[in-house]
Amino acid sequence: MDSQFGAAAESVDPTLEADVFVKNCTSRPVLQNVAGRWGTLALVALRAGPIRFSALRRRVDGVSERMLSQTLQALERDGMVHREVHETIPPKVEYTLTELGAQVAEHLETLIHLIEANMPTIHQAQASYRRD
Amino acid sequence: MDSQFGAAAESVDPTLEADVFVKNCTSRPVLQNVAGRWGTLALVALRAGPIRFSALRRRVDGVSERMLSQTLQALERDGMVHREVHETIPPKVEYTLTELGAQVAEHLETLIHLIEANMPTIHQAQASYRRD
Numbered sequence: 001m002d003s004q005f006g007a008a009a010e011s012v013d014p015t016l017e018a019d020v021f022v023k024n025c026t027s028r029p030v031l032q033n034v035a036g037r038w039g040t041l042a043l044v045a046l047r048a049g050p051i052r053f054s055a056l057r058r059r060v061d062g063v064s065e066r067m068l069s070q071t072l073q074a075l076e077r078d079g080m081v082h083r084e085v086h087e088t089i090p091p092k093v094e095y096t097l098t099e100l101g102a103q104v105a106e107h108l109e110t111l112i113h114l115i116e117a118n119m120p121t122i123h124q125a126q127a128s129y130r131r132d
Numbered sequence: 133m134d135s136q137f138g139a140a141a142e143s144v145d146p147t148l149e150a151d152v153f154v155k156n157c158t159s160r161p162v163l164q165n166v167a168g169r170w171g172t173l174a175l176v177a178l179r180a181g182p183i184r185f186s187a188l189r190r191r192v193d194g195v196s197e198r199m200l201s202q203t204l205q206a207l208e209r210d211g212m213v214h215r216e217v218h219e220t221i222p223p224k225v226e227y228t229l230t231e232l233g234a235q236v237a238e239h240l241e242t243l244i245h246l247i248e249a250n251m252p253t254i255h256q257a258q259a260s261y262r263r264d
Contacts, residue, residue: 027244031244036169061153076261077258100250110239112163117150123158126211
């Protein structure tokens with residue numbers, strides 16, 4: 001069953017263009033992994049350079065160990081993040097952005113800055129929405 | 133209780149800068165609403181111009197009526213989307229992007245195009261991740 005699964009995933013027709021608006025397009029889960037709750041924060045935090053799991057977890061305030069671990073696995077699987085094990089005692093595991101991950105993270109950081117800079121406007125909208 | 137809630141939300145210190153990396157910053161749920169599973173697709177679909185709920189639902193393939201409705205409410209509350217009721221018979225409800233929503237949607241579309249264009253690289257990464 002596993003091999004069938006692998007075969008199906010690898011037989012993606014390369015002449016078909018990806019379209020996240022199509023329900024079963026393989027690009028949609030990738031978008032969800034990078035734009036999701038923790039994916040965005042992890043990718044943008046990784047822009048500062050190689051970082052260990054514990055430091056990343058402190059930076060992404062509020063994420064559980066389990067959620068950060070799942071998030072990093074998904075990002076590594078999609079080729080956004082590289083996980084490097086250094087053979088020290090104890091072993092040191094560091095995460096870095098791949099070239100593609102760096103491009104994605106740059107766009108996400110621009111988006112974050114846009115939202116942060118517009119919080120006064122957003123707060124006004126939220127206040128008037130409640131008054132309706 | 134409701135008024136306390138409103139007061140708390142409106143007493144946000146305007147001299148404090150927003151930072152999505154801080155767990156309780158009010159910018160974090162806003163980021164989640166625009167970058168979330170359906171928020172991204174709805175905002176980018178709205179770039180094509182005013183659209184009715186049913187047409188938007190067809191465009192955002194796979195979204196349930198309930199999820200799209202919740203997504204649009206959150207985006208309207210955050211000042212990203214404007215909901216206009218035309219007093220026709222039957223009444224016609226159309227959704228458009230606000231100025232801020234249009235800026236956010238532009239960045240999200242760039243991100244989507246980046247991912248779609250890199251799907252061959254991403255498929256390779258996924259295939260080699262399985263082989264590990």
